[in-house]
Amino acid sequence: MKQTLLLSIPILACFLLFSCGQKNVQNDLDAETYQQLLKTGSEVSAQAQASLLAHVSSAMKQGGSLYAVEFCKLKASSITDSLSNQYNCTISRVSEKNRNPENNLKTEADKQLWAWAHQLDEPMKDTVVVVKSKAVYYKPIRTGLPACLQCHGPVETIAPETYQKLQTLYPNDLATGYQLNELRGLWKIEFAQKN
Template sequence: MMNKYVVMVSLAVLLSACGEKAEKAEAPAEAPKAAEQAQQAAPAAAPAIDQAALAEEAKSAVQALGGTLKGELEAAMKAGGPVEAMSICNTRAPEIAKAVSAEKGLQVSRVSLKNRNPVMGKANEWQTAVLNDFEAKKAAGADPATLAHAEIVGGEFRFMKAIPTGEVCLTCHGTNLSPAVTAKLTELYPEDKATGYKLGDLRGAFVVVKNLTQ
């Protein structure tokens, strides 16, 4: 029974998880198709994996994390400037990610090929491959704001959404940092790799992981 389930699930993955199609989960018009494929691959007896619904869940977690971070960052920049805001990012970013993860019943975080947070910001092997793929698509002309990838791997639903570098980000991730920002960065992140970005560069990606076996 277990074996059969695994086979059916892998079939569903084959049908709907390759880069191209998974990416289309981003577009609402394609979502029913992905769900249909998952259903066709798994007969009624097996639990069908609704990848479109999972993608919606993931996107809502990304929006919750991204929106809260953006709000707190802007408020802190306004209230105390970038050095003050740096301390907020340092403590609040991990806290917010943890709170949203608990609330949504999944793991949401941010990673980068050039990470600032030495632990949580570091992309693992799978995430690195997806980020490299985003970079290649961007180099081929894709708008980074549209880049996303969804896949089921080893009993997990995994989702990544690219984070472009905006104007406000350059204060702490750009090429021309103020001495005060540089000093604070050196103090908090001696191994910081997350500077030198230009407007529109890929800063990294949101990552959502949901365990499907629980």
């Protein structure tokens, strides 16, 4: 009973957040539209994730984690921007512990969903909310591969030259200290809401 009550609190908090001026899409759109946005968001985020992982994997093979860090700094945004143009949406990643300051939790919805994801007893599922007349899809990003930890793991496990490069390129880096399968961020895909 206690566990059910504890699980209900964050769900209730999210309901209250999105029913007070920032409505849940299911309350604002028909079920078919909601499901379509969920499907499209899943497809776009999967393609973005696969593209970034393929490029980072290739960079790791070319020059290890040191080269991959520089590659990410120079190319990650252009990869997501290209997909944003292709799908007519805005693709970003947000996190409380970001590497790129542009990926901070910008909106109240970002902050609430981040807090909610950390309170759940089970992994957060993809969700869609409406914020200021835009449908926004969120999907958790986890440190799913051991290779992720070469740049995002505990500082003492990151190669010293890679850590130094991270400090040079991202002086305010917060995206270290993760363990395998830990929540690292959220994909955030903003679609213009259709009337």
